[in-house]
Amino acid sequence: MVIQKICCIGAGYVGGPTCSVMALKCPDIEITVVDLSKDRIAQWNSNEKLPIFEPGLMEIVQQCRGRNLFFSTDIVSAIRKADLIFISVNTPTKTFGMGKGRAADLKYVEGAARMIAENAEGNKIVVEKSTVPVRAAESIMNILKANNKPNSSYQILSNPEFLAEGTAVQDLLHADRVLIGGEETAEGQEAVRQLSWVYEHWIPSSKVVTMNTWSSELSKLAANAFLAQRISSINSLSAVCEATGADVSEVARAVGLDTRIGPKFLQASVGFGGSCFQKDILNLVYICECLNLPHVAAYWQQVIDMNEYQKSRFAEKVVSSLFNTVTDKRIAVLGFAFKKNTGDTRESPAIYVSTHLLAEGAHLHIYDPKVEPHQIVDDLNSSTMDPDIVNRNVVIHSDAYSATKNTHALIVCTEWDEFVTLDYEKIYADMMKPAYIFDGRKILDHDFLQNLGFHVQTIGKKMHRDVARAWGCQNHQM
Ligand SMILES: NC(=O)c1ccc[n+]([C@@H]2O[C@H](COP(=O)([O-])OP(=O)(O)OC[C@H]3O[C@@H](n4cnc5c(N)ncnc54)[C@H](O)[C@@H]3O)[C@@H](O)[C@H]2O)c1
Incomplete structure (x- = not known):
């Protein structure tokens, strides 16, 4: 044939x-x-x-x-x-x-x-x-x-x-x-x-690898489990960095220079998303449980648990930095897709962060270059289970400048390239003061932003100047 x-x-x-x-x-x-x-x-x-x-x-x-x-x-x-x-x-x-x-x-x-x-x-x-x-x-x-x-x-x-x-x-x-x-x-x-x-x-035929059917099926689950495990591993260390003064980017660089380890998938962030990692690891965990391999199941379950911890740690950091309350505060969410260059929002960390902030009473102004507005609304409706909250407290914008205008804080949830080159001077001028940036993807120039006057928080790095400033600003308008 x-x-x-x-x-x-x-x-x-x-x-x-x-x-x-x-x-x-x-x-x-x-x-x-x-x-x-x-x-x-x-x-x-x-x-x-x-x-x-x-x-x-x-x-x-x-x-x-x-x-x-x-x-x-x-x-x-x-x-x-x-x-x-x-x-x-x-x-x-x-x-x-x-x-x-x-x-x-x-x-x-x-x-x-x-x-x-x-x-x-x-x-x-x-x-x-x-x-x-x-x-x-x-x-x-x-x-x-x-x-x-x-x-x-x-x-x-x-x-x-x-x-x-x-x-x-x-x-x-x-x-x-x-x-x-x-x-x-x-x-x-x-x-x-x-x-x-x-x-x-x-x-090239050298790259077409053949094997038995069960090895091939398991290899796909294994590959996704390994990739997600690297992200959870570096994210776990980001918490240690924040507590000690180490910088997770420096740690990732040092670790990744070892040719046995390599540099890919060592970027700390708000957490992994997408339709595959979580679903495939959960599937692997379930298979291990069915095979009566509880130690193996527990091992891989930790990769998911660490991701949940990272997302919640980030969302809680936003609330605690904003004087422990975001009720009635306006917060811009930049990026809703689970990663850049896709419109896919399945398991996107932005959904978790947004839902957490809505539950705390925040008003969200969301912008993503490729996600359809109805998709954002659907995701938040199914995650909050309360269409009233979404109708009342969420506005979808068609550009980053209108999304950030008059907000108290800006959160980067997706690493879209266009967020790196925004005019942050203009954004700062149009935001409420003190103006906060939470960089969940570590893509922005934090020193530059701090010099503009922003309070900056990110993953895996203690922002010393910001801690001092935040406490100095407690009596400012909120
Ligand atoms: N999305 C990824 O990045 C990715 C990468 C590698 C592997 N995968 C795997 O590939 C598979 C597909 O993922 P996806 O992201 O393309 O899913 P998807 O939801 O985007 O697409 C699946 C499509 O299948 C259609 N469909 C379902 N049952 C059908 C039927 N009986 N007849 C005709 N159409 C039917 C659905 O209508 C849907 O359009 C999944 O198993 C996923 O885990 C996904």
């Missing part, structure tokens, strides 16, 4: 960019990305705005769409004609029942598998691209086999995706590695070869 047609079920943050880059690099393959959501598919077919923001993505979509890249809601036809089918649907944390709050909810994966079972004919390679628990491929195979038509056969592969939002296009074009797990049978190995051939259109 030579793969001529690919179907991808799920047109989200993974399915869309992955298939767009694949279509760009494999002009000999026709790729159809399908989704249950009509709105999402309409946006993928639009020239104005794609459903997700990723630098460089629109150009690739415009180049390939209608040539060998198609977005459609006709899932049945796409499954029927495909030689290879990616399952790239969401696998969120379960919100009810057994494993609630920890296990991955596989209902969307199961739904996709059932659609394949009902509609596929002939030989198909089915590829798990979604992040799933170890041995999920077995469940998919059970569904497919139980509904097997006489003239159909399947090979299941695991091919987890390692792209990071905000750099998805570059990550896909220049992947560190492509992982493919398959069965050790002759048919399984042939399917692995077929998928390798697709990637080898642009990825």
Whole structure:
């Protein structure tokens, strides 16, 4: 079999960019990305705005769409004609029942598998691209086999995706590695070869790593757990720095210069967010508990606990610095996405910080360059569970200057580049005094800001001058 047609079920943050880059690099393959959501598919077919923001993505979509890249809601036809089918649907944390709050909810994966079972004919390679628990491929195979038509056969592969939002296009074009797990049978190995051939259109074969299916599934969870662990490790030290006078940036630099450790993912911050780290570690913890490995489960749970601690420590620092009350104070929140260069807010620390401040009675003025206003409102509504608070106490702005005007404090929650180059002199002039900046991403020039008159607080560094000034200012207007 030579793969001529690919179907991808799920047109989200993974399915869309992955298939767009694949279509760009494999002009000999026709790729159809399908989704249950009509709105999402309409946006993928639009020239104005794609459903997700990723630098460089629109150009690739415009180049390939209608040539060998198609977005459609006709899932049945796409499954029927495909030689290879990616399952790239969401696998969120379960919100009810057994494993609630920890296990991955596989209902969307199961739904996709059932659609394949009902509609596929002939030989198909089915590829798990979604992040799933170890041995999920077995469940998919059970569904497919139980509904097997006489003239159909399947090979299941695991091919987890390692792209990071905000750099998805570059990550896909220049992947560190492509992982493919398959069965050790002759048919399984042939399917692995077929998928390798697709990637080898642009990825050097030395970077296409093959292994058994369960290793591949676990490697994805392990990779995310390791990345998040580094962030929690440096964040834990940021608390020590604040208590002692050490500077976490200096510590991170010293530690990262060791070639055995390396410098990446050692930036202390308000905490990690995103749809994957927390969900995948919780999933790993749940798997360990089910395997009766409580010590391993407890070990990885600490990575999540440390992240929660960091977010709450930061939010509490805002309140305590503002004279222990933010009731009726106006606070600007700059950045709502979980990281720069994406409009995704899933598990964003900004949601936690904003919710904490709203509960304390603050009025929030929020600005993010890429997050849609309705998304901010939806996130805060579901997190505060009180639409009245959001209606009354939240204003969404379309630029940083109007968001910060007349506020008592400004909080940087996302490391957008544009926040570094704002005119802070103007912002200072337009803010209430004393004016506070809480830099949750460590992107600003703190000395410069202090010289302008700001009281500056950040992560992992004691701001000596600010402590002195803050106490000296207790009688100022609040
Ligand atoms: N977002 C990331 O950065 C990232 C990175 C690597 C891996 N992953 C993993 O990839 C998977 C997908 O993540 P995502 O962020 O793209 O999710 P997403 O929520 O953005 O997209 C999933 C899409 O699947 C669609 N869908 C669900 N069931 C369907 C069905 N039966 N038929 C057709 N469409 C269906 C949904 O409508 C949705 O549009 C997850 O398992 C995730 O953990 C995500």
